[in-house]
Each structure stands twice: as C-alpha cells, then as structure tokens.
Amino acid sequence: MAVWRTIAEERIYSAVDEPWTVEQERAYLKALSPREAVHIAVAGSGTIAGFQSLDLWAASIRSMMHVAQIGTFLLPEWRRCGVGSALFEATRAFARDVHYGKIVAQVRASNGPAQAFYHRLGFRACGRLTRQVRIDGMEDDEILMEFFL
Numbered sequence: 642m643a644v645w646r647t648i649a650e651e652r653i654y655s656a657v658d659e660p661w662t663v664e665q666e667r668a669y670l671k672a673l674s675p676r677e678a679v680h681i682a683v684a685g686s687g688t689i690a691g692f693q694s695l696d697l698w699a700a701s702i703r704s705m706m707h708v709a710q711i712g713t714f715l716l717p718e719w720r721r722c723g724v725g726s727a728l729f730e731a732t733r734a735f736a737r738d739v740h741y742g743k744i745v746a747q748v749r750a751s752n753g754p755a756q757a758f759y760h761r762l763g764f765r766a767c768g769r770l771t772r773q774v775r776i777d778g779m780e781d782d783e784i785l786m787e788f789f790l
C-alpha cells in the first residue's frame with residue numbers, strides 16, 4: 642500500500658492516480674489465479690522495496706490466454722539499483738512456467754525511465770494509445786511494449 646501511495650502521489654509514473662484501499666488490494670490478491678503473481682522485493686531490514694505484478698491480459702478472452710500484463714513499482718530510494726531487473730528474473734521464470742507466450746507493458750509516454758527499463762529487459766515498443774491518461778487536467782499517451790518468451 643505504501644508503494645502504491647507513493648507512486649500515486651508522484652503523479653508522473655503511472656496511470657494509477659489513486660491508491661487502492663487495503664480492502665481492494667486484499668480482494669485483488671485473493672482473486673489472483675494460479676497463472677498470476679505479485680513478486681515482492683524485500684530489503685534486508687524487512688521493509689518492502691517494491692513489487693512486480695503479472696496478470697492475464699484479458700481474463701475473459703480464451704484466444705489471449707498466452708498474453709500477460711506486467712507492472713513494476715519501486716519506492717524512490719530503491720530505483721536504479723537493479724531491483725526491477727531482479728524482479729523480472731522471477732517474473733519471467735514464473736511466466737514461462739505457467740505457459741505464457743508474451744508479456745505486455747503499458748507505459749505512460751512521458752515515463753522515459755520506465756520505457757528505458759523495459760527496453761533493457763528486451764521489450765520492444767509496438768504501439769501507442771493516444772491521450773489515454775488524464776491526470777490533473779493533463780493528458781498523456783500510453784506506449785505498448787511487448788516481450789516474447
């Protein structure tokens with residue numbers, strides 16, 4: 642919850658501008674299917690540094706069961722230390738184990754660091770949703786990036 646709160650307050654890194662409540666987060670975690678996961682990065686002190694989620698792209702469409710959606714969110718003090726890359730090692734192995742063929746990331750067009758991060762992991766930009774996000778009266782596009790397993 643603290644990670645979500647921080648990201649939502651920063652306003653610039655995610656389409657999510659309002660953190661979920663504890664109840665909403667709990668319901669989301671409980672509803673995860675065996676092919677979905679949230680991997681958490683825990684610091685030596687025991688505090689959570691961030692997480693990476695892997696969800697079905699479209700749970701109700703059978704022809705897209707091979708497609709997953711990824712999200713990565715770290716607290717500011719843990720960024721650019723290799724944590725996101727380490728999380729992807731776990732997420733990629735999990736995605737292979739549960740038979741996904743590809744992973745898609747949706748990244749705000751203004752979020753250059755996240756695009757550089759996913760590009761470094763092997764994702765390629767493959768599309769753009771124009772004026773997809775509206776936060777504080779400002780519009781942003783979303784870049785679609787895909788990774789084939």
Ligand SMILES: CC(C)(COP(=O)(O)OP(=O)(O)OC[C@H]1O[C@@H](n2cnc3c(N)ncnc32)[C@H](O)[C@@H]1OP(=O)(O)O)[C@@H](O)C(=O)NCCC(=O)NCCS
Pocket residue numbers: 648654655691712713714715716719720721722723724725726727747748749752753754755757758759761
């Ligand atoms: C984007 C984010 C998930 C990346 O995770 P990270 O742990 O910071 O990334 P890593 O340290 O594993 O970086 C791996 C590579 O990605 C690229 N990269 C990561 N952050 C970057 C940045 N700020 N600027 C440019 N390239 C960057 C680099 O190539 C980096 O390798 P290098 O450090 O050897 O040059 C993290 O910074 C974050 O949580 N940002 C805020 C939330 C966010 O934007 N999430 C994505 C929403 S779609």
